Amino acid sequence: MGEFARLNFYCDEHRCINCDGCSVACAEAHELPEYISRRKVITMNEGIENMEYSLSIACMHCTDAPCEQVCPVDCFYIREDGIVLHDKDKCIGCAYCLYACPFGAPQFPLDGAFGTKGVMDKCTMCAGGPEETNSHAERELYGQNRISEGKVPVCAAMCSTKALLVGDSAEISDIYRERILSKGHGVKTQPYGWDVAYGKKM
Amino acid sequence: MKKRYLALIVLLSTFLFGSKADSSIWGTDLLTHILEYDKEGSLHMGYWFTLIQSTYVKPMLLFVLIVIPLAFIVHYLLIGPKRFSHEGRSIMMFPLFKRINHGIAAISFIIIVPTGIIMIFGSTFGGGAFVRFCKEAHAISAPLFFLSVIPMLLTWFSRMLLSPKDDLRWLKIVGGYLSKEKKPVPAGMFNMGQKIYFWIVTLGGLVMIATSVALYFVDFEIIRPVLEYYSLSQIDFLRISALTHNIIGIVIVAMFMVHIYMSVFAIEGAYKSMVDGKMHEEEVKILHSTYYKELQEKGEV
């Protein structure tokens, strides 16, 4: 990874087959409750020829993350490599991050007092949280910290068809371009959602 | 054992069929909303919410919290409070029911307004358990406020309707509060200032309640037909609710501070009316001259 590397997610809709390997891997690795889906796979136009496609969605770890901008308690922090994380101890569960997020990444378990909204939970790109790295507390609150061990986030690692990629944005763009060009689709300028998450220019 | 598994399966089904696939926010519509975010033809609510919430809300509230008290300090020093004599008759203005009503509203506001301010400045207070507690207190007081605002709206409705004769003139002289004189001021039982405050707090309050319910429960389907009729997605509805809630909230904070100043400082001893419901004759004659004439005609003074 280069010095100025920013980690991005990319899901290739030509390859995603809605196998849910990513979402199940995420749920298993971080031992999530069943009603939280940090990563979800959505199929559009199911059953309609030439129109059906699937995409795997989670937090995109945006540049200039809107969630970080609107949080009233400033519980977000953005790492140098672009991963957007938050502090569950500071979070008050107000859901402003959900309103700001274009991707619906923040989730709220109903485990607060009297079944109210608890603190926000979202994809951490397997990079844990502010607690001490690989401590029990970090694992309980945020799940595994694979990035600290140099491992790929578990969703992309498990993707059956390598539709879901994560890595340095330049490398990912190259892979994407290569795939599209070799099929003769013509050169698309950018994958879905990247103009919102990572700025309009690529 | 069997019941437990049945319960788990039922629970799983409702959560999953209920919250995943059918969820208005995280269900199949999610992709559509991602693709249309900030695109031409959309409402751009995500963009506006992010912009306004991150850049303008805190400064606006800060402005209100600083400028309004400052203005009143200046007013108090330059003009000072209105003092009315305690001789003469005491007129019953607010019967017991209305005092209790107002009292409950007051208590709810005393919890709601500061906790709301704390939430907006959450980072200053370090977030975490304290601010979370304020959020829950804010939410618990909201039904209390709702219970008090409905009777107030109903019982004071007719008296709070604008009467063009008095209210415009009241506005022109700012209710006489810009001078130290004690000249009769054109106002009915309630003056224009009180009417403005009333309508902002009741109608604005109802909007606050409605938006707060949306913000509290976030993922619900009960109003889906209405939203569909207006082609409004749930997430845009939440964004609009959040913005509305915060902006009207700031307005209410401002009005609340005015209300406190007027009822506690600007008119000496006025807060006592909250308890005994009475106003002295001179005060009524000056500040609510039209109402005084009405009482005279009725022969009550």
Add this chain to the structure above:
Amino acid sequence: MTNSLGDIQNAKAIIIFGANPAVNHPVGFQHFLKAQERNNAQMIVVDPVFTKTAAKADIYVRIRPGTDIAFMYGMLHLIFKNGWEDEDFINDRVYAMDDIKAEAEKWTPEKVSDVTGVPADKLIQVTKLYANAGVGTLIWAMGLTQHSIGSSNTRLAPILQLALGNMGKEGGGTNILRGHDNVQGATDMGCLSDTLPGYYGLSEGSWKYFASSWGVDFEWLQGRFKSPEWMGKKGFTLARWWAGAINGKDGNDQIHNAGTGLKNLFVMGNGITSIAQQAKVKEGLDSLDMLVLCDPFVNEAAILTDKQDDVFILPAATQFETSGTVVATNRSVQWRTKVVDPLYESKTDQWIMFELAKRLGFYDEFTAGMKIKENKKDFTWPEDATDEIARIIKTIGLTGWTAKRVKSHTENWHMFDQISGRGYGKMKGEYYGLPWPCWTEKHSGSPVLYNTNRSVAEGGMGFRNRFGLEHDGTNLLAEDGSAPKNSAIEGGYPEINKDNIEKVLGITLTADEKAKIGKNWKVDKSNIIAEKCMEKGLAPYGNAKARAKVWTFPDQIPMHREPLHSPRADLVKEFPSYEDKSNHFRVDTKYVSKQTEQEWVKDFPINLVTGRLVNMNGAGMENRASKYLAALTPEMFCSINPDLAGRHGIRDGSMMWIHSPEGTKIKVKAKYSHSVTEDRIFIPFHFAGHFQGEDRTSNFPAGTAPYASGESANTVTNYGYDIVTQIPETKGGLCRIEYAKEEA
């Protein structure tokens, strides 16, 4: 699979009949996608339902269930008409293609359209593309095999590839996607009722070979059967064992089982709830004297049966709790190493079988084979078992699969090429997993079957010589010029045996070799035949023509026959099913009498299509006991076209009944979907635990019920079994649907 999953990336066209790799092989499917991306391969999907695979297809063909033969003949019709066939290949390496050509002539695009429901121009488009693509690979799975004409389907598909010259080529071949992990290994080891391990038949010669290879007395082995003749008879199948238990009562099919019914059933694995006609399966279970179920999870057969006594549940360990070999769909072997010791009280499968053998008194004979190679007193599991397999199984050339070699492949799996399977560095000269046939302990493995562009030592070979040297005056051996590279013989040659080896190979054996050599290449314990063949660049099993005509089968060339429950009464008259077959794997099985019992389509107008879900496997028990997998599909459902549902008053998410011609019914949730048309519904077959509206999960022992249970699709799959293999006709049935009123 004649080629491999990675090899699919070499294809220029992919045609898929009755398979859904995006769902049943999601990881392997990346090779299909890469073929599309890198090789510009065009993918054609032929399926009754618009599956997830079809969503990625370049051309989707919606076909009526059970009409694949008509479609393929339609393709062949156009291929021969336009001269797109590979004439040289057919002349040199195929027998009786003319008979196919004659049949194909009848199948004009219009006729095909009438039978299959596929528009004529689409058939033409698909055929033109596929035939002219350069090299095309043909994929199939259960959608092609699970029909009463399944054995004809699976013959016509290779014939199509033979006509185009796509066999024995990289990027070509017939590539069957086998369903479960190690199902290939299971059939290789003879978990079938009509073969011994390695697909050896049940003749006395085979039995004698195994007896001596195992080090047991042949007479003793023969004495285990009721009488010597029963040693050679095919047994019951998984599809119809229950007929044996019911023993022909109350009008059920009669059995031929030496005058007795099936009394005891010992089950290892999840198969019982995965076969058609679950109501009959239940009857069978109820009729047993004793039922034993070995599985890591409680087999749902245990709760399906009403049997109260003599039902035993043995906790078996999973694959993670033991070591051994597994064989993938591309015939390659891999070593699996134990990760954790068996949990709780579970025991490994081998422990259970050894203990059973001990108590039944034949443990010594059972384990003798593992000690022979090194003449040991005691065996090491699983290495000695692996070596025993390598030592004995010659028919599919497992000689090279010694434990040592297999382990080294798995330990060095990063040293092999993803597409060709070729090894590098210290694995040079070997293909990953030594795809069989792996004729000797030095052989590289054979990644692409029937490939004459390679020498035999490198995995090349012609077609097997199995049916003699000539038939009806035509030479059955391959013609000159179609031998593998570096072959001592330029053309065809017979399978090698003791008598012809010197003549065919042009060598002289020493006296010692003559003494040791086996009767033929299949029973040659010395492996001299294989070694000599390798030296001469010959395949021990000969080099013959592939036969398009099988003169011993009910249909010598594949013929279209309507499913037993067909929605087209007119076509039933034109293409009736077979004559009823008696003593078909010991059970009298109906064909045409069932088909014409009544006009089924009148009362059951909807096609019933069954299939897979990506998060579930087989009968589904293992996955429904897994929290997150069950959470993805917590309830049994039926994918139904909104218009069809609307006509029956069935709303999205409401309950509905599906009735079958057998008189059974299931209650499932309706799920609107555009992937099915109005004349068919789709149900997944991974659920069990409910039976005809009744929730039987309360029968589970405490704490063993899975998170998700539901109706089994197999409660409503129809009567129907393949004429040769007896596989159930689960992919071509009829049903009737009805709105289910909610109980208060």
